[in-house]
Amino acid sequence: MQTQQKTLDEVLDLAAVQFKVPRQSLSPDDDFFKKLGIDSLQALSLLTRLEQHFNIELPDYEMQGVSDFRTLAERIQTRL
Amino acid sequence: MLDLDRYTSLGAALSDALDRWPNETCLIEADRERERTRLTYSDFKQMAAPLARALQDAELRSGDRAAIIMTNQSKWLISAYAILQSGGVLVPLDYKLTAGEHLQLLAHSRTKFMVIEYHLWRAITQDPEFNNHKIKIVLVTEAPPSAELRGGYRWEEFRRKGDPSLISRKRQDAACIVYSSGTGGRPKGCVLTHENYLEQCKSLTAWYPFWPGVRYLSILPTNHAIDFMVGFIGPFVCGACVVHLRTLRPEFVRDAFVRYRITYVSLVPMVLKNLEHGLRSNFDALPGIKRWVLNLMISINKALTRKRPNVELSRKLLGQVHTAFGGQLLAMFTGGAFIDPQTLRFFYELGIPVANGYGLTEACTVLTLNDLKPFRADTVGKPLPGVELRILNPDADAVGEVAAHSKTIMSHYLDDPELTTETIVDGWLLTGDLGRLEANGHLQLLGRKKNMIVTEGGKNIYPEDIESAFDGLAVKEYCVFAANYVWPKKELGGEMLVLVLRLEQNQEFADSLKNEIVSRNRRLPDFKRVTGYVIWDKDFLRTASLKIKRNDLAHELGSSLERSAVKEL
Secondary structure: OOOHHHHHHHHHHHHHHHOOOOHHHOOOOOEHHHHHOOOHHHHHHHHHHHHHHHOOOOOHHHHOOOOEHHHHHHHHHOOO | OOOHHHOOOHHHHHHHHHHHOOOOEEEEEEEOOEEEEEEEHHHHHHHHHHHHHHHHHOOOOOOOEEEEEOOOOHHHHHHHHHHHHOOOEEEEOOOOOOHHHHHHHHHHOOOOEEEEEHHHHHHHHOOOOHHHOOOOEEEEEOOOOOOOOOOOEEHHHOOOOOOOOOOOOOOOOEEEEEEEEOOOOOOEEEEEEHHHHHHHHHHHHHHOOOOOOOEEEEOOOOOOHHHHHHHHHHHHOOOOEEEEEOOOOHHHHHHHHHHOOOOEEEEOHHHHHHHHHHHHHHHHOOOHHHHHHHHHHHHHHHHHOOOOOOHHHHHHHOHHHHHHOOOOOOEEEEEOOOOOHHHHHHHHHOOOOEEEEEOOHHHOOOOEEOOOOOOOOOOOOEEOOOOEEEEEOOOOOOOEEEEEEOOOOOOEEOOOHHHHHHHEEOOEEEEEEEEEEOOOOOEEEEEEOOOOEEOOOOOEEOHHHHHHHHOOOOOOEEEEEEHHHHOOOOOOOOOOEEEEEEOOOOOOOOHHHHHHHHHHHHHOOHHHOOOEEEEOOOOOOEOOOOOEOHHHHHHHHHHHOOHHHOEEO
């Protein structure tokens, strides 16, 4: 199983691609709603990309209350 | 459609519906591309009966409260029917609340029975207050085989053989307790009667009928008043079908329109804007000539549907757009929060009417709705049949508080006679919303008299409910207000929450304090966060019992500070 750090890096990479922002502008503890100027629906759209990449299924409720990349990566890590 | 005047309870009406259309599909549940469940009314009855029998054997008595905490899915509706058939009072709770908030509302409603999804139950069992709960029977759906249920039963196994009884209820008896807000100390549990729901269903279906073959896409949470009515009671008493999706990601929602040839859907403004954005991007990507043809077709459609919609014609003129929505869509419903009239016009000009409406949980579901005769983007429509509206204390512009009288107005707030008396006066519901009634009956909403906001996601947020997130903040005192309550303006939109800070004497607003506020704010769900703050240089006005005099403080703030004094967090 890959490390938490690797998962986190990959989440940040994918978010940068999804929302078309430079990778270096994103940090693990960023509030992605604020940083990316997205709403909760747009945040949900990231999940499909993450599911395909990690080959897992993430129920919508896993995103509930999550607003930073680190916590999101932790939720993914538990399903790897 | 069933003749709802013949029934005294939702349980009785639903029971007849299950027998009336045994072979019609009533429920479809999909998860991504996979269809997980497809039930006829007869299947539904067969699934609900053993559950209802088991609940009755477990001594669910007439009037007992039974909560449901679930995302939209078939087990929600099956459980709700089994509870209503058994004479129970349904307590549908928002699955997005925290475990602590769930426990608070379960205690307030004195819930005895509960149906809950496993992941939500797991969160509740980890809450410090878990051991204090007084629920007699907890049914947990979709629990993994090895899961420890901490006293709960598996929903899938909680079944008994034998026909359940249909427990009769009177029209004035409580059918549901729906919380319109209130996890911050004063829960507002709206007690809604069977009559409220039966009358609401009659009035809504008079304008927007369902029939066998109609498919309603259920996206709003079923615990919400609108989906409970339009995504359960309405379709079922008409033999129609409800489609549930286990994921609400935009790509799967778009796919469901086509896959299930959806007829109606209710959406919050945020989702509607998302759809609009997607369509506009597609239009912009069209090559010049195609774009020109599309614009021409839109212009023709607009000219030919000025007086009323003509869906058949619009489908011919703008076939590709309608095909992307499944080709059967008759209307989309929205309401609750401010919605940009341009968004409504955008869809109407494509031949997809969006009926904007207005309602409150206290009024069951909906008070006004656009009847599309003709379409109006700048109002929340006209009062539904049986609804009377008045504007109280109108100002020079005829704007005042909207009051409503209807058989759909709730019975009372649970255990709060004082608030009930303040809210329902001589049978009229004081909505706390400001509006103006046009001569042709359309209602324009122009602001709020009450201290609350409605988010684009359709959530009612009461500032008092989130103040506990800042407990212990190193300031003399603080409170949260809706900006439009402090600085009223005669329009909706731009709603946000503001943290008002009173610092200690000689205290400066240090970076460490700001960081602490930002950090606390981030722990709140995104839709509950405060957007800005103001520093106030006087002690808060308080009552003899030391409660903040919110009205007076808001007035003092509003008359001393400009809205521009609010600093972004």
